[in-house]
Amino acid sequence: MSALAAIIVDRGTMTSRSPGSTGEVGSRIEVGLYRQGRYAACMPAGQGPIGKRLRLGNELRKLRESKDWSVTHVAGLMGWSHSKVSRLETAKVRPDVGEVMDLLDAYGVGGEAHDRLVSLTREANARGWWRAFAGMPARQMGFAEMESSVLGIREHALVYVPGLLQHPDYIRQRFSDRDAVKDFDLTAAVEGRAERQKILDRGVEYEAVLDEAVLRRRTAPPAVMTKQIRHLIDVASLENVTLRVLRFDAEVEYLSAALNSFALYRFDDPEQDDMVSVESETSDLWLGDLEDLARYVVVFDRLRAAAETPDATLAFLRSLVDEA
Numbered sequence: 001m002s003a004l005a006a007i008i009v010d011r012g013t014m015t016s017r018s019p020g021s022t023g024e025v026g027s028r029i030e031v032g033l034y035r036q037g038r039y040a041a042c043m044p045a046g047q048g049p050i051g052k053r054l055r056l057g058n059e060l061r062k063l064r065e066s067k068d069w070s071v072t073h074v075a076g077l078m079g080w081s082h083s084k085v086s087r088l089e090t091a092k093v094r095p096d097v098g099e100v101m102d103l104l105d106a107y108g109v110g111g112e113a114h115d116r117l118v119s120l121t122r123e124a125n126a127r128g129w130w131r132a133f134a135g136m137p138a139r140q141m142g143f144a145e146m147e148s149s150v151l152g153i154r155e156h157a158l159v160y161v162p163g164l165l166q167h168p169d170y171i172r173q174r175f176s177d178r179d180a181v182k183d184f185d186l187t188a189a190v191e192g193r194a195e196r197q198k199i200l201d202r203g204v205e206y207e208a209v210l211d212e213a214v215l216r217r218r219t220a221p222p223a224v225m226t227k228q229i230r231h232l233i234d235v236a237s238l239e240n241v242t243l244r245v246l247r248f249d250a251e252v253e254y255l256s257a258a259l260n261s262f263a264l265y266r267f268d269d270p271e272q273d274d275m276v277s278v279e280s281e282t283s284d285l286w287l288g289d290l291e292d293l294a295r296y297v298v299v300f301d302r303l304r305a306a307a308e309t310p311d312a313t314l315a316f317l318r319s320l321v322d323e324a
Helices: 049-066 071-078 082-089 097-106 111-124 138-149 168-174 186-200 212-216 222-235 290-306 310-323
Strands: 007-010 013-017 150-157 205-211 241-246 262-267 275-279 283-287
Touching: 049 082, 049 097, 049 111, 049 138, 071 082, 071 097, 082 097, 097 111, 138 150, 138 186, 138 262, 138 283, 150 290, 168 186, 168 222, 205 212, 205 290, 212 241, 222 241, 222 310, 241 290, 241 310, 262 290, 275 290, 283 290
Parallel strands: 150 205, 205 241
Antiparallel strands: 007 013, 013 283, 150 262, 262 275, 275 283
16 A cells, blocks of 8 residues: 555645544645665655656646546546546556556557656656555655655744654654554654654755744653754754744734644655645645645745744753753
């Protein structure tokens, strides 16, 4: 089963959800971080299969639309179900090379274009490192697969330290709530999140605006929070990482505030548009619509402008350690 089995895609939003949760299906998106390390043999850096699958689906959809054919027409032509065509175009299933070749024949695609799309289909089935952590929660596996082709992330956190910045003990605390996340292996979950964090080692540009509540609220035992804050200080020393704290008394433009934690993603494939994930209690909503993206870019820029500078943030973090 794909690591993206718990992610639903249909024609600008995507919902990543744990089994049993509810999530609304929205419109098509383009998505597309991997670092060579413990599981480097699984997949080359910067070639995430989810990005390849979404790109393939996008190209297949364009081919269908160029012939002015409906999904229903293609399904009848191929002897497939309507949902099979839709799921192939929206990357909800791993593409079968033979079936894609048959579809390309139906679309009259030959020569170099045919070879390129068949090659893309094979790449879309590449084994990702996350498959070595089968016990990870489905929601985290989905994030790992999504991150496999990212160049940059801008993130705003309201309550919890972002996963890519978490200390191992903080990770264990987050996964201690078995009512929130069920049916997973704790060791795989902790090691899998640590593996995700290696994207920062490979130079992915990462910027986070942390609400002061992330550091003040008791979301872990005091000793663990102190370790976590020290970890943030260490991570902030990386040239590609920028951390800013949004103080409680910060004056954001229009005195506005973000309603949710969210992250903006930029990908290494020019065919893949930027996207945003918005966090909720049970699911993560993935948006690719240009208007949605533009709004979240504005919100992030306002929060960043009102937040402390990176140097002032480091000083604040050190003061919290001194207070502990």
